[in-house]
Structure formats: structure tokens, C-alpha cells
Amino acid sequence: MSQHILVTGGAGYLGTTMVPKFLDLGHKVTVLDNFMFGQDSLNAVVAHPNFNVERGDARDEATMKRLVKDADVVVPLAALVGAPLCDRDQIGTVTTNRDAVVMLTKLLSKDQRILMPITNSGYGIGESGKFCTEESPLRPISLYGKSKVEAEQAVLEHGSAISFRLATVFGFSARMRLDLLVNDFVYRAVKDRALVLFESHFKRNYIHIRDVAKAFVHGLENFDTMHGEAYNVGLSDANLSKMELCRRIQQQVPGFTFLEAPIGEDPDKRDYIVSNDKIEATGYMPDHSLDQGIAELIKGYRMISNSKFSNV
Known part of the structure; x- marks a missing residue:
């Protein structure tokens, strides 16, 4: 069944992969974005009759009230993403990542659905050898992690919602990001042939960007049986440390060298393994x-x- 999907932040890294997928499946899609990075990442879909785009801010109540009126589903991708960017603009982080989502839940009826992305960095530092499940305590360390966890609480309280706790995303997008861990490490391997690691034993989970889009489609098509819950979304065979990730990259980039440094730290302190069962x-x-x-x-x-392909 065709639905009208409103995607805030739809011209970003995730949105520019997700929006064409929704259109291909016959849905009508409206994107709201402030185009803060000057991107033209939706050029390929502007001719599609079921696509519409608006320049604006997801924090603006009048704009959101007008746009949600005709939406069956809202995907709130608009966010300041990543600990460094969030630390640089703390007010923008709280108002965009949390407050705009809280406002959205108040504007929507219980019949309107939310598909919400958050980050599994909300798990913070996990217990050694123990998988983080959706029942594990959320202990975010960075402002980014905290704001997304609070947003998840708001959408799940709304009821007609699914939250996807995304692993670290990798892969190419029309609005590329080089600052994500896998994307960054492969870029350095290809361009510099060398990388200095810190906290190389820290583990995290990973997921391809097209599989993130697939998860949202899956949630859309199975909403009645999945709603009201949070779900980890990652590769179950890819709970890897930074060192292990570099060794995987080295298999495809001969001559890539990586060294361990005694200084430096992850602002999110991400160190956990995740179950996607x-x-x-x-x-x-x-x-x-x-x-x-x-x-x-x-x-x-x-x-x-x-370097424009970055959020920092």
C-alpha cells in the first residue's frame, strides 16, 4: 500500500539512500532539509512525480505542523550527528536531536507512524564479552548519545513508533560522509597508506547504509508486529575492534600500515558488542x-x- 512519508533531514547521508528506495516502492515522499552542508544529493529524484522537497528547519513548529498534516509516516533523520559536531554546537544538538522530536510526537496523531533512527552508542561502555541487547541499560556518554536516547524515549512513549538503534554505518551515499569510522579508515588506507590508532581494542558493530534503508523498509512493511519497540540494526558477524577492522582493510589495500598510539580517546567511548537477534x-x-x-x-x-564530505 502506498503511503506518504515525510523525511526530515532527507538530503543527508542516510536520507539520500533511503528516499530513492521509498520512491521505488511506490510511496510518496516529502523531504524537509535545511541543506546546511550545501548538498545537492537529491538531484537524481527531483523529476520523480511522487517526490517533493522543502527547504526549512525541523525545529520550526509552524513548518512541521503544515507538513505532518498529510503524512502517514514520519522518518526524523534531521540531526546533528557525531560527538565532535555535537560538542561544537551543543544548543543546536539538544534542540534538533531531542526537542524537535519531542515536538513532533505532540503534533502527530496516534494513527501517524514514526520510524526513528538512533545510535547504539547509547550503550556506552559495554561489559567485556557480554552482548548488548535491547534490554541492556542505556548509558550514553557523549551529548550526541544522550540526545538520541532521549529522543528514542519520546517516540516510544508516542506508541506508534519503531526505533532503530543503528550500528556504525558505512558505505557510499550521494551525500557522502568521510568522518564515519569505516569510511574514514578506508579513506586513510587508500589515500595515505597509513593510520595511527588510539584505543585500538575498543569494539563496536557496523552496518552498510543500504542495509539501514532496508531496515526502515522492513519496519514500514511490518509495522503492526514491530511497533512500540527498539531494535539493534547491525552485522552480527562484524563486532570488531579498531585493530581488527584495520586488518580487514589491509587485506584489500596492500601496503596499508597502521600503528597504535598511547594517546587519544573516543569522545563517545564506544566499546561494546551488540546482538542483532x-x-x-x-x-x-x-x-x-x-x-x-x-x-x-x-x-x-x-x-x-x-574534506567537504564530513560532518566535522
Whole structure:
């Protein structure tokens, strides 16, 4: 059944992969974005009759009230993403990542649905050898993690919502980001052939950007049985440390050298392994492996070399 989907922040890294997918499935999509990075990442879909785009701010109540009126589903992607960017603009982080989502829940009826992305950095520092499940305590350390956890609480209290706790996303997008861990490490391997690691034993989970889009489609199509819950979304065979990730990259980039430094720290302090059993039990499985993603990034980096592809 065709639905009208409102995607805030839809011209960003996730949105520019997700929006064409929704359109291909026959849905009507409206994107709201402030285009703060000067991106033209939705050029490929502007001719689609079911696509509409608005320049504006997801924090503006009058704008949101007008746009949600006709929406069956809202995907609130608008956010300041990543600990460094959030630390640099703390007021913008709280008002965009949390307050705009709280406002959204008050504007929507119980019949209107929310598909919400948050980050599994909300788990903070996990227990050694113990998988983080959706029942594990949320102990975010950074402002980014805290703001997204608080947003998740608001949408789940709304009731007609699914929250996706995303692993670290990798892969190419029309609005590329080089500051994400896998994307960054592969870029350095290709361009510099060298990388200095800190906290190299810290583990985290990973997921391809197209599999994030697939998870949202899965939630849309299975909403009646999945709503009201949070789901980890990641590759179950990719709970890897930074050191282990570098070794995987080295297999495809001969001559890549990486060294361990005694200083430096992760602002999110992400160190955990994650179980994705809950969403897999609903029938969702990722299509793209970490190694496939690394190969894709290597090819892509033969085309781009520009620091504008970053959030920091």
C-alpha cells in the first residue's frame, strides 16, 4: 500500500539512500532539509512525480505542523550527528536531536507512524564479552548519545513508533560522509597508506547504509508486529575492534600500515558488542558484508578526495 512519508533531514547521508528506495516502492515522499552542508544529493529524484522537497528547519513548529498534516509516516533523520559536531554546537544538538522530536510526537496523531533512527552508542561502555541487547541499560556518554536516547524515549512513549538503534554505518551515499569510522579508515588506507590508532581494542558493530534503508523498509512493511519497540540494526558477524577492522582493510589495500598510539580517546567511548537477534527474528537480514563495503569504498575513493564530505 502506498503511503506518504515525510523525511526530515532527507538530503543527508542516510536520507539520500533511503528516499530513492521509498520512491521505488511506490510511496510518496516529502523531504524537509535545511541543506546546511550545501548538498545537492537529491538531484537524481527531483523529476520523480511522487517526490517533493522543502527547504526549512525541523525545529520550526509552524513548518512541521503544515507538513505532518498529510503524512502517514514520519522518518526524523534531521540531526546533528557525531560527538565532535555535537560538542561544537551543543544548543543546536539538544534542540534538533531531542526537542524537535519531542515536538513532533505532540503534533502527530496516534494513527501517524514514526520510524526513528538512533545510535547504539547509547550503550556506552559495554561489559567485556557480554552482548548488548535491547534490554541492556542505556548509558550514553557523549551529548550526541544522550540526545538520541532521549529522543528514542519520546517516540516510544508516542506508541506508534519503531526505533532503530543503528550500528556504525558505512558505505557510499550521494551525500557522502568521510568522518564515519569505516569510511574514514578506508579513506586513510587508500589515500595515505597509513593510520595511527588510539584505543585500538575498543569494539563496536557496523552496518552498510543500504542495509539501514532496508531496515526502515522492513519496519514500514511490518509495522503492526514491530511497533512500540527498539531494535539493534547491525552485522552480527562484524563486532570488531579498531585493530581488527584495520586488518580487514589491509587485506584489500596492500601496503596499508597502521600503528597504535598511547594517546587519544573516543569522545563517545564506544566499546561494546551488540546482538542483532531481535530484528533478525522478525525476518530482517542485511545484504552487504563489511568486506563488500570496504571494496565499494576503495572504488569510490578513486573518484573523490575532498574534506567537504564530513560532518566535522
